[in-house]
Structures are given as C-alpha cells and as structure tokens.
Amino acid sequence: MKHKLFLLGALLLLLTVTSCRQESDALYSYGQNDVLRFQEANESYAGEFKLFWHAMNQNYGLWDYEREFGLDWDAVYDAFLPRFEALDQRLENGEEITDEEYQSLLEDLVRPLHDSHMIAIFKNHATGNDITADPCALRIYDREDFSVAAGFNPDLSYYRNEGRLSRYQSASTITASAIEMYPDYAEKGMALSSCVIDDGVAYLEFSEFHLYFYLNKDEDFFPSAPQSVLALNQTVVDTWNNWFSMIQEMKKNGTLKGVIIDLRGNTGGLVPDFRYVIGALIPQDSSLQIGYHREKNGVGRYDYGPLLPDVRPSLSDPHETITEPIVVLTNCLSESMSEVTAMSAKTLSNGRVVGKRSFGALGGLIDEPESYSYTYAGCIGEKDKTPVYVYLPICASFSMDKKSYEGVGVEPDIEVDFDKDLFTATGRDTQLERALQYIETGD
Amino acid sequence: MKKILILALTAFATLQASAQWRIGVNVGGMYNHYVIDKHYFDDYQYKDRWGVGFGLMGQYDILDWLGVRAELDYVQKNHQQMRTLEETDCRITNSYLQLPVMASFSFGGTKLRGFCHVGAYGGYWLNSRIKGVAINHLIIESYDIDEDIPFDSERDQRWDFGFLGGLGMEYRFASHWAAQVEMRYYHSVVSTQKDYMRVKDPKYNSTLALQAGVCYFF
Numbered sequence: 001m002k003h004k005l006f007l008l009g010a011l012l013l014l015l016t017v018t019s020c021r022q023e024s025d026a027l028y029s030y031g032q033n034d035v036l037r038f039q040e041a042n043e044s045y046a047g048e049f050k051l052f053w054h055a056m057n058q059n060y061g062l063w064d065y066e067r068e069f070g071l072d073w074d075a076v077y078d079a080f081l082p083r084f085e086a087l088d089q090r091l092e093n094g095e096e097i098t099d100e101e102y103q104s105l106l107e108d109l110v111r112p113l114h115d116s117h118m119i120a121i122f123k124n125h126a127t128g129n130d131i132t133a134d135p136c137a138l139r140i141y142d143r144e145d146f147s148v149a150a151g152f153n154p155d156l157s158y159y160r161n162e163g164r165l166s167r168y169q170s171a172s173t174i175t176a177s178a179i180e181m182y183p184d185y186a187e188k189g190m191a192l193s194s195c196v197i198d199d200g201v202a203y204l205e206f207s208e209f210h211l212y213f214y215l216n217k218d219e220d221f222f223p224s225a226p227q228s229v230l231a232l233n234q235t236v237v238d239t240w241n242n243w244f245s246m247i248q249e250m251k252k253n254g255t256l257k258g259v260i261i262d263l264r265g266n267t268g269g270l271v272p273d274f275r276y277v278i279g280a281l282i283p284q285d286s287s288l289q290i291g292y293h294r295e296k297n298g299v300g301r302y303d304y305g306p307l308l309p310d311v312r313p314s315l316s317d318p319h320e321t322i323t324e325p326i327v328v329l330t331n332c333l334s335e336s337m338s339e340v341t342a343m344s345a346k347t348l349s350n351g352r353v354v355g356k357r358s359f360g361a362l363g364g365l366i367d368e369p370e371s372y373s374y375t376y377a378g379c380i381g382e383k384d385k386t387p388v389y390v391y392l393p394i395c396a397s398f399s400m401d402k403k404s405y406e407g408v409g410v411e412p413d414i415e416v417d418f419d420k421d422l423f424t425a426t427g428r429d430t431q432l433e434r435a436l437q438y439i440e441t442g443d
Numbered sequence: 444m445k446k447i448l449i450l451a452l453t454a455f456a457t458l459q460a461s462a463q464w465r466i467g468v469n470v471g472g473m474y475n476h477y478v479i480d481k482h483y484f485d486d487y488q489y490k491d492r493w494g495v496g497f498g499l500m501g502q503y504d505i506l507d508w509l510g511v512r513a514e515l516d517y518v519q520k521n522h523q524q525m526r527t528l529e530e531t532d533c534r535i536t537n538s539y540l541q542l543p544v545m546a547s548f549s550f551g552g553t554k555l556r557g558f559c560h561v562g563a564y565g566g567y568w569l570n571s572r573i574k575g576v577a578i579n580h581l582i583i584e585s586y587d588i589d590e591d592i593p594f595d596s597e598r599d600q601r602w603d604f605g606f607l608g609g610l611g612m613e614y615r616f617a618s619h620w621a622a623q624v625e626m627r628y629y630h631s632v633v634s635t636q637k638d639y640m641r642v643k644d645p646k647y648n649s650t651l652a653l654q655a656g657v658c659y660f661f
Contacts, residue, residue, distance in 0.1 A: 022634065023645075024642045024644045024645055025642050027642065074640060105561060300644045302598040310581070311584060374580045
C-alpha cells in the first residue's frame with residue numbers, strides 16, 4: 001500500500017510539472033494587404049511603427065550582422081514607440097504633422113539599418129502622403145567620394161582623340177526620346193558602349209544590368225513592339241556583340257591584353273546578366289561560385305537557414321576562356337549586380353577590382369515579392385495599398401570568406417581616387433588609366 | 444528526545460542492511476518531437492526523428508522497492524525540417540550530454556520485477572548538425588548540405604532541464620547481474636532558444652527513449 005501511495009504521488013507530481021512550458025506569441029505575416037493585420041496601421045502612427053517593427057523582426061535577414069554594429073532592435077521599440085504615439089496625440093489634438101517632420105522621424109528609425117536595397121514607405125496620416133525612408137541613401141551621401149561619383153558617366157572622348165580607341169560602338173534605350181517612343185524602356189532600358197583600347201584591351205561599360213532583356217533568346221520581353229523599338233534594341237545587341245566578338249578574335253590571334261568592365265555608376269539589375277559579363281569570360285559550360293546566400297527559415301530574429309552557395313553559370317554560347325587580366329571598375333555608386341560582378345572578379349585568379357569601394361547593396365531581390373513568397377520575405381505590405389510598405393531582399397549575401405559587406409560595399413583590390421578636376425579639364429580618367437596600367441604591367 | 448534518536452538510528456541501521464549499490468550501462472533509441480510554433484510558415488513541417496542514446500548509470504537501492512538512480516548519458520534529440528511546396532528536406536541532429544536523477548520504484552518478484560522512474564534531468568547541448576537538401580531561391584538551385592550549425596550565444600540555450608518518467612522491466616539473470624528494458628519520457632521545460640527578443644517564440648524537445656541496459660549488483 002505504501003509503495004502504491006509513493007508511486008501515485010510521484011506520478012501526480014510528474015503530471016503537474018510537465019505543464020511548465022511557455023506559450024509563444026501570436027505572430028502574423030505582413031506580406032500582403034490584409035485588412036486585419038493592417039487595421040491599426042491604417043488608423044495610427046503607432047500602429048504603423050508596431051507593424052514595421054514586428055514585420056522587420058520577423059523578415060529582416062541581417063540581424064546578426066546589425067548586432068555587430070551595436071543595433072539593439074528591442075531597444076529601438078522602446079525608444080521609438082513613444083515618439084510615434086506622440087504624433088497620434090498631436091493629430092488627435094488637431095496639430096499639423098508635416099511630411100518633413102514625419103520623414104525626419106522615419107529616417108532616424110531606419111538610419112542604423114545596413115540593408116542597402118531596403119526602402120520603407122509610410123503614410124503620413126495627417127497629409128495622406130507617402131513618405132519614403134531609404135537607409136542607404138542616408139549613408140551614401142556621407143561618403144567622401146559621393147560628390148565625385150554623383151553624376152559621373154564614363155566618357156572616353158579624350159582617349160578617342162588620342163587615337164587609342166578602335167571598334168567603338170554605343171547604344172542607348174534610356175534617352176528621353178526612346179522612353180517617349182516606348183515607355184517600357186523606363187524599366188527595361190539601358191545604355192552601353194564597347195571598344196578596344198590600346199589595340200588589346202576590350203572595354204565594356206553599361207548603365208544597368210538589363211542585358212537579359214535584349215540578349216536572351218528564349219523569352220520575348222518586347223512583345224508586339226513596333227519595328228522602331230526592335231531596331232533600337234538591336235543596337236544594344238550589336239554593341240554587346242561587338243565587345244564579345246572582339247574578345248574572341250583577339251584571344252584567338254594572341255593580341256588580347258585584358259578586359260575592362262566599367263561599372264561605375266551602374267545601378268545593378270538582373271541576376272541572369274551574369275552570363276553575359278563575367279560568364280562570357282569563364283570556361284564554357286562551367287559555373288562560378290561567387291559567395292553564399294542565406295534565407296530566413298523562421299519568424300525569430302535569428303532564425304536563419306544554412307549558407308547556400310551562390311553559383312552563377314557561364315554563357316552557353318561557344319567562347320574562349322579568358323586568362324588575361326579582367327578588371328572591374330567600381331565607384332561608390334556601383335550597386336547590386338555591379339557589386340556581385342566585382343565579387344565575382346575577386347574570385348578569379350586573373351580578376352581585379354579597381355576604383356573605390358562600392359555601394360553596399362548585395363542582398364538578393366526579386367521583382368514581385370508580393371507574388372513570390374518562397375522565403376516568406378521580400379516585402380512588407382503592398383505598394384500603394386498598405387500604409388506601410390517595405391521592399392526587402394529575399395536573402396542576405398555573403399562573400400566567399402562568408403562575410404557580409406552589406407551597407408559597406410566591396411573594397412577594390414587597387415584603390416584609386418577619381419580626379420574630377422582633371423577629368424573636367426582634360427577628359428582623362430585616373431581610374432581607367434590605373435586599370436590600363438595594371439593590365440599592361442601587372443602592378 | 445533520546446527515544447526519537449534511538450528510533451532514527453534503528454531505522455537507519457535497518458535501511459543499511461537492505462541497501463545495495465548497482466552500476467550499469469544503457470543504450471537505446473531516442474524518438475524526439477520538436478515542439479515549435481510555425482506561425483505563418485504554412486508549408487514548413489517539423490517531423491519527429493529517431494536518434495541514439497547511451498550512458499552509464501549508478502543506483503543506490505534504499506529499500507527493496509525504492510532506489511535513487513543517476514545516469515550520465517549521451518543523447519540525441521533530432522528532428523526533420525521539410526517543406527511541402529518544394530524539395531527542402533533537412534535532418535537536424537542535436538547531441539546532448541545529460542544527467543538524469545530519479546527515484547526508482549520497483550515491484551514484483553525476485554527474478555522478474557517491474558519498475559517506475561520519476562525524476563529530473565539536466566543537460567548540455569554539445570553540437571548541432573544539419574544534413575539534407577536546401578534551395579537557394581534567388582538562383583533557383585538546390586544543394587546538398589552536411590555541416591555543423593554554429594551556435595549563436597545570444598540565441599541558443601545550451602543548458603537544458605526537464606522532468607522524466609519511465610516504466611520498465613528488470614530480469615535478474617545472475618546473482619549479481621540484471622538486464623533492464625525501459626520506456627522513458629523526457630519533458631524539457633527549458634526552451635532551446637533564450638528569451639533574446641521581446642517577442643516570445645520558445646521551442647522545446649519532448650523525447651521518448653526506448654533503452655536496454657545491464658547492471659551489476661555489489
């Protein structure tokens with residue numbers, strides 16, 4: 001009997017203590033326009049802030065990185081909620097809350113974040129206007145080389161006048177007249193030029209990574225376009241073909257000295273463009289691992305999946321393998337795919353980056369995150385529909401040494417300042433000349 | 444007072460007469476259930492997985508029906524993470540060093556006895572490994588992965604604690620030897636993640652052990 005009493009008591013104790021577990025908070029997806037989820041944000045500034053804070057806590061893929069910079073996201077909640085609540089109180093009292101004031105508050109909120117693709121748009125309940133806060137824009141303006149890079153477009157006129165260029169070709173579908181003719185060029189347009197410098201250096205420069213729209217043979221990105229548009233598109237194809245074919249010819253006849261890919265001021269673009277740039281220089285039917293991607297795999301701030309290889313394919317068309325120096329030119333306005341291209345060059349034994357540290361926008365994006373939520377990330381809200389909208393990468397990017405350079409940028413192998421005064425006065429480009437010097441001398 | 448003292452000493456002497464030490468080894472399978480709230484990650488699935496466990500035990504039998512047992516075990520508390528809408532499928536292996544301490548209640552005959560264990564355990568998370576297939580959604584490629592999962596000191600709770608209960612049978616096949624089989628349940632009350640953010644999102648392990656062992660009676 002005694003034994004049974006002890007046994008019963010022990011079992012009852014076990015049943016009691018097995019309930020000692022915390023419940024989790026209810027967490028919601030903010031990926032789409034949901035009336036219930038966005039109700040409080042539709043009604044108040046504090047609601048907008050709380051939605052933004054929670055959605056970022058769940059979706060943002062760089063919290064461990066931000067931690068290294070000293071950012072405490074919980075402390076941000078404690079510090080900023082009262083400021084947003086104060087706006088609600090003032091609005092209730094009939095006070096004016098200008099767009100400028102709200103923008104200043106939003107900029108304070110997003111400033112510490114390093115994701116350089118991120119754009120946050122909040123509605124000012126007082127005015128009904130959408131207010132944009134871009135943490136990277138806030139950071140880039142403080143760069144000492146920003147003023148030099150802003151407004152700069154590569155110009156080879158000096159070198160042409162010196163007789164150092166041959167096979168020069170250029171095209172543009174982003175002129176005002178082109179966009180007027182075909183408005184889709186506003187999203188698909190690009191400008192590019194190609195030539196041979198000093199009888200052996202193949203040079204390519206372009207404004208954004210939109211080559212896939214023009215060069216891809218499997219999909220028509222200009223359906224029902226008039227002949228004038230197709231003819232203009234062909235100039236883009238011809239200019240790239242000019243660069244590609246000059247490399248093949250010079251490589252075969254032994255006169256190729258090197259390749260320069262000028263990405264200064266290039267704002268990035270399509271992931272598949274890799275194959276038409278670096279991919280056209282690496283062995284055919286090969287691929288190149290340029291780094292790693294990491295995705296969220298849960299709602300917790302530090303719920304991350306494993307690092308997965310970021311492997312890019314070569315161009316499938318027959319082409320030579322380039323063993324001569326490949327130089328990528330960058331400045332502080334070389335963004336996104338420009339930086340991926342710079343990272344790619346760094347993985348090649350014959351690749352170098354010359355110029356200045358790039359923009360720092362390395363995370364992977366997709367065009368329509370609202371309709372593609374495989375990573376349960378990519379956006380908060382829907383643009384023009386929800387009071388809070390944030391465009392975010394679907395993954396974080398890491399270099400081959402498994403480090404993130406988000407918000408910092410890719411450091412050049414050879415750092416060279418751009419002498420704007422010299423360029424203005426003479427047309428000489430100090431960064432281009434340093435790249436040519438490296439190709440000639442190896443130094 | 445003197446009478447109480449004599450009574451206590453007599454009782455202790457009686458206990459000492461029937462007390463017996465034993466030591467032994469266990470090995471078995473650990474079937475783990477990972478308790479996690481998926482929230483809105485609708486197509487994620489967390490499946491239970493088997494792991495292994497083995498260890499040493501020591502037991503002091505105070506009476507013929509009551510003993511105190513302690514073990515030092517290596518156990519695995521594993522789970523599987525997969526997605527129903529694509530091919531992601533990863534098996535996570537978590538290794539722990541565990542120290543269960545329990546009361547052992549036994550009943551039955553001399554050769555064949557049943558027993559019940561009730562107690563608590565402490566543990567330390569040694570390492571974690573992931574193996575399987577994951578998809579890089581930006582470049583739409585799947586990759587085989589087989590690597591350690593690095594710990595994050597702010598996120599991961601390395602120390603574990605919980606309660607246990609078990610039922611089993613023991614067969615005394617020699618004067619100093621016995622074999623045991625036991626089904627035991629470990630209920631962790633410490634989340635595998637610390638409360639590192641203002642939002643609560645705990646995760647727990649619930650583990651069923653099927654183990655067999657041999658012990659030597661002194």
